[in-house]
Amino acid sequence: MTTPSSPPPAWVADHTRVVAPPLVPELRLHTATEVTSLWQATEDRLDRAGLPPPFWAFPWAGGQALARFVLDHPDWVRGRRVIDLASGNGMVAIACARAGAAHVTANDVDPLAAAAQQANAVLNGVAVTIETADRIGDRLTRIDLLVVGDLFYERALAERLWPWLQGVAKGGLPVLVGDPGRTYLPKTGLTALARYAVPVPLDLEDREVLDTTVWRVGTDRQS
Ligand SMILES: C[S@@+](CC[C@H](N)C(=O)[O-])C[C@H]1O[C@@H](n2cnc3c(N)ncnc32)[C@H](O)[C@@H]1O
Numbered sequence: 001m002t003t004p005s006s007p008p009p010a011w012v013a014d015h016t017r018v019v020a021p022p023l024v025p026e027l028r029l030h031t032a033t034e035v036t037s038l039w040q041a042t043e044d045r046l047d048r049a050g051l052p053p054p055f056w057a058f059p060w061a062g063g064q065a066l067a068r069f070v071l072d073h074p075d076w077v078r079g080r081r082v083i084d085l086a087s088g089n090g091m092v093a094i095a096c097a098r099a100g101a102a103h104v105t106a107n108d109v110d111p112l113a114a115a116a117q118q119a120n121a122v123l124n125g126v127a128v129t130i131e132t133a134d135r136i137g138d139r140l141t142r143i144d145l146l147v148v149g150d151l152f153y154e155r156a157l158a159e160r161l162w163p164w165l166q167g168v169a170k171g172g173l174p175v176l177v178g179d180p181g182r183t184y185l186p187k188t189g190l191t192a193l194a195r196y197a198v199p200v201p202l203d204l205e206d207r208e209v210l211d212t213t214v215w216r217v218g219t220d221r222q223s
Contacts, residue, residue: 011045011115012030012112012115012116012119013030013119015032015038015041015057016030016031016032016033016038016057016116017030017031017033018030018031018123019031021059021064021067021091022064022198022199023064023065023067023068023196023198023199024059024064024067024068024071024091024095026071026098027067027091027094027095027098027124028120028123028124029059029089029090029091029120029123030057030089030116030119030120030123031057031058031059031089032054032057032058034203035053035054035057035058035203035204038054038057039051039053039054042054042112052110054112055088055110055113056088056089056108056110056112056113056115056116056117057089057116058088058089058201058204059088059089059091060088060149060150060200061150061178061180061198061200061205061210061212062148062149062150062151062177062178062179062180062182062212063088063089063091063092063149063150063178064091064149064178064196064198064212065149065178065179065180065194065196065198065212065213065214066092066095066147066148066149066176066177066178066214067091067092067094067095067149067178068095068194068196069176069178069193069194069196069214070092070095070096070099070147070176071095071098071099073194074099074100076099076145076174076176077096077099077100077101077145078099078100078101079100079101079102080101080102080144080145081101081102081103081104081105081142081143081144081145082096082101082103082104082105082143082144082145082146082147083104083105083107083135083140083143083145083146083147084096084104084105084106084107084147084148084149085107085135085136085146085147085148085151086107086108086109086148086149086150086151087106087107087108087113087117087149088108088113088116088149088150089113089116089117089120090106090113090116090117090118090120090121090128090130091120091149092147092149092178093105093106093117093121093128094120094121094124094126094128096145096147097121097124097126097127097128098124098126101145103129104126104127104128104129105128105129105130105131105143106121106128106129106130106131107131107132107133107135108132109132109133109134110132111132113132114130114131114132117130118130136160136161136164137160137164140168140173143173144173144174145173145174145175145176146165146168146173146174146175146176147175147176147177147178148161148165148175148176148177148178149177149178149179150178150179150180150182151177152177152179152182152183152184152185152186153182153183153184154184155183155184157184158184158185158186159184162186165177165217166189166217166218168217169216169217169218170218174216175216175217175218176193176214176215176216176217177190177214177215177216177217178212178213178214178215179212179213179215180198180200180210180211180212180213181210181211181212181213188219189217189218189219190215190216190217190218190219191215191216191218191219191220192213192214192215193213193214193215193216194213194214195211195212195213195214196211196212196213196214197209197210197211197212198210198211198212
């Protein structure tokens with residue numbers, strides 16, 4: 001558990017600058033200004049090559065949309081126990097805490113994401129529980145809402161993720177997904193709740209705005 005009094009992990013703070021995500025200007029997040037140099041610094045720091053890109057250093061479009069949605073529709077989270085799967089920099093988890101969730105877990109398998117979540121929770125004055133276990137496939141207990149921002153970018157991951165999310169939703173747990181039309185997002189089995197034009201870094205996405213949807217997993221016919 002991290003609390004606002006924990007010191008921010010210094011390495012994250014040293015290699016990023018504090019920026020407000022464009023769609024969620026009420027939050028402040030340690031954010032990379034340039035992906036390649038941060039990626040190199042991460043590999044140098046861990047003395048390892050071939051690491052995945054520093055996903056934790058950016059507010060991805062799916063997460064920005066989801067964070068905007070919960071802040072503008074706090075009834076989805078108020079008083080609930082929420083898990084933000086693949087939390088990256090912790091943006092959605094922090095938005096849920098701000099929107100009145102009873103308890104928030106930021107989950108990401110990348111330990112540097114955990115450090116970023118800790119630094120960002122401190123920056124935004126909220127408490128979140130941070131965990132790095134891979135929860136895909138787990139039976140989620142003592143959770144009232146599952147939120148997932150921008151996780152359909154890789155085939156193998158999506159093939160594990162989607163059947164599990166469907167099962168979780170069929171079991172009665174609401175599941176919200178924020179996604180800007182990534183390649184592996186399923187075309188059916190989702191209900192649109194809100195749409196946003198999300199400003200994104202040109203060097204990361206090859207465009208400046210991504211049309212992004214917040215979905216609920218499941219359809220009216222299924223529920
Ligand atoms: C594109 S980023 C999205 C981050 C954040 N949700 C957002 O929208 O800004 C994808 C994140 O998924 C994480 N990830 C990948 N596989 C995962 C898994 N099996 N469980 C949890 N997190 C995972 C990565 O470490 C990365 O931080």
